[in-house]
Amino acid sequence: MASVGCLHPEVYRKPSVGVISTGDELVEPGMTPQWSQIRNSNSSQLIAQLATMDIRGSYFGIARDNVESLVDRLRVAMDSCDVVLLTGGVSMGDYDHVPEALERLKVKIMFQSIAIQPGRPTVFGMAEHKYIFGLPGNPVSSYVIFEILVKPMLYKLMGHDHKPVQFRLPMGVNHSRKRSDRKSFIPVNIRDGKVVPVTYHGSAHIHSYVSADGIIAMEAGTTRLNEGEMIDVRRI
Secondary structure (H helix, E strand, O other): OHHHOOOOOOOOOOOOEEEEEEOOOEEOOOOOOOOOOEEOOHHHHHHHHHHOOOOOOEEEEEEOOOHHHHHHHHHHHHHHOOEEEEEOOOOOOOOOOHHHHHHHOOOEEEEOOOOEEOOOOOEEEEOOOOEEEEEOOOHHHHHHHHHHHHHHHHHHHOOOOOOOOEEEEEEOOOEEOOOOOOEEEEEEEEEOOEEEEOOOOOOOOHHHHOOOOEEEEEOOOOOEEOOOOEEEEEEO
16 A cells, blocks of 8 residues: 555444343352352353454453343443443343343344254344344354354454355265254364264353364254265364
């Protein structure tokens, strides 16, 4: 740009992103969990994922399982951030207050369920150039939904059409599942140029992703991938 005299190019501003976790069962990582408590790992995970995009996430703490606590934290986050990421409180159970809290803050909910596994109870809303994602509380679900929905939208806000790195390789083993009503994402390893699913016990099993090289997708209606079948592997 200097060589052609372009001194003041127009650029896109990075979006500011806030992160909130919800749940009475959560304590911060530096605390020792008591009976029925767990450490809040989702916020650290999301902030780390944001860092891979060179976005510094702002942490707004843990909202308790009541609408007032959630509204208070959401209001503060929305006042200072373009995008807010919530985890937990979206499954439509007795203590899942995210949809009600968003409605109180005049956020228009665009959807609150998607045909994806893991990650079905995902909420997305908008309010005057503010974007709010309510992600599932299980760590694999929040990780996957960030990668396939949140990350592309954040890149779009920066004027970039995100195309994840993926490559086509043969399955190294047969892989099947019982239910096929949703598109399913599966962590995999690459061994000798072939795709092998890692041991995976569901959306709470975040450790399965530690050793994974990527993820593959089984489309809705597909119950089996055969050895030798070509599959797209998405790097993570």
